Amino acid sequence: MTLLLTRTQITRHLDLDAALAALRTGFAAAPTGPRPLRTHTALPGPGTATALLPGLIDGTPAYTVKVNAKFPGATPALRGVVCLHDLTEGALLAVLDSATVTAWRTGLAAALATHVLAPECADRVSIIGAGAQARMVLRGLGRLRAVRRLTVHDVDPQRAAAFAAEQGRLLGITVEVAADPRSAAAGGGIVVLATWSRTPLLDLADLRPGTHLTSLGVDEPGKAELTGGLLREARTVVDDLELAQEVGALKGHGPVADATFGEVLRGERAGREDGAQLTVYAPVGLPWQDLALAWPTYRAACAAGDAPGVDFLA
Numbered sequence: 001m002t003l004l005l006t007r008t009q010i011t012r013h014l015d016l017d018a019a020l021a022a023l024r025t026g027f028a029a030a031p032t033g034p035r036p037l038r039t040h041t042a043l044p045g046p047g048t049a050t051a052l053l054p055g056l057i058d059g060t061p062a063y064t065v066k067v068n069a070k071f072p073g074a075t076p077a078l079r080g081v082v083c084l085h086d087l088t089e090g091a092l093l094a095v096l097d098s099a100t101v102t103a104w105r106t107g108l109a110a111a112l113a114t115h116v117l118a119p120e121c122a123d124r125v126s127i128i129g130a131g132a133q134a135r136m137v138l139r140g141l142g143r144l145r146a147v148r149r150l151t152v153h154d155v156d157p158q159r160a161a162a163f164a165a166e167q168g169r170l171l172g173i174t175v176e177v178a179a180d181p182r183s184a185a186a187g188g189g190i191v192v193l194a195t196w197s198r199t200p201l202l203d204l205a206d207l208r209p210g211t212h213l214t215s216l217g218v219d220e221p222g223k224a225e226l227t228g229g230l231l232r233e234a235r236t237v238v239d240d241l242e243l244a245q246e247v248g249a250l251k252g253h254g255p256v257a258d259a260t261f262g263e264v265l266r267g268e269r270a271g272r273e274d275g276a277q278l279t280v281y282a283p284v285g286l287p288w289q290d291l292a293l294a295w296p297t298y299r300a301a302c303a304a305g306d307a308p309g310v311d312f313l314a
Helices: 007-013 016-028 098-117 132-144 157-171 181-186 228-233 241-246 261-265 287-304
Strands: 002-005 037-042 048-055 062-070 078-086 092-097 124-128 149-153 175-177 190-193 212-215 235-238 279-281
Touching (some): 002 007, 002 287, 007 092, 007 287, 016 098, 016 132, 016 261, 016 287, 048 287, 062 098, 062 287, 098 212, 098 261, 098 287, 132 157, 149 157, 149 181, 181 190, 235 241
Parallel strands (some): 002 092, 190 212, 212 279, 235 279
Antiparallel strands (some): 048 062
């Protein structure tokens, strides 16, 4: 029987602490097994199709394959499925909504890296791009450290205002709305960008010493949030060096990454060398991160016994 895990089911059974722990384990593990495959294809019109496989984590008896359609003008912009398979016989254990899995795993992975790389005392956060991924970053970051001040900017002022009101209620703090990315970034010790931008939004001169930036929008060629000069000057950390150079923030800027986040967690390279250093986390997103969310969510749904299922072999 294959469980069908919708957005409601995933949200109901997702445990933030378990997901953060699984992500930390996945990042800290030494790279083994096949190289992650990320296939990206432009479709006629505005859309793209992406497949990520295989999602593998040492010690987890399952793997994932994800297929997404991405249409920036649609709501939601991302649609697709994550297939969770048994690693021994290949049985299809569950099909999960990929938009929900992607938002959670991207946001929580970013929250974890942001927490590790940012100065310990940083409690002022700026959000550029008031969408689903930014929400998940704040959910995870609020679990890891205190957020005492928040500033938000979005190209849609109404969406920025709604995001500010929502997060103000959730965090119990006053949230400011900034008119542009530079104004937003000026007040934050932590800056999170999650946009569709194809031109850089921030340069070196826009930032205070010691600022940490997490750039989530540059997950395919042609997208850009930070200038090449900023990336070269900052201590830049990525999730996968080759993919970051092929399709991510480093494309066209040369080998500017100083470390992978896994190397930082394993103590092989420093994430931050001093309090005044600019740091950047610029991930592409790796297949195993889908498994880090899908596997514990599937197990929780099995234990609850409340998820619908289907026998595809019937």
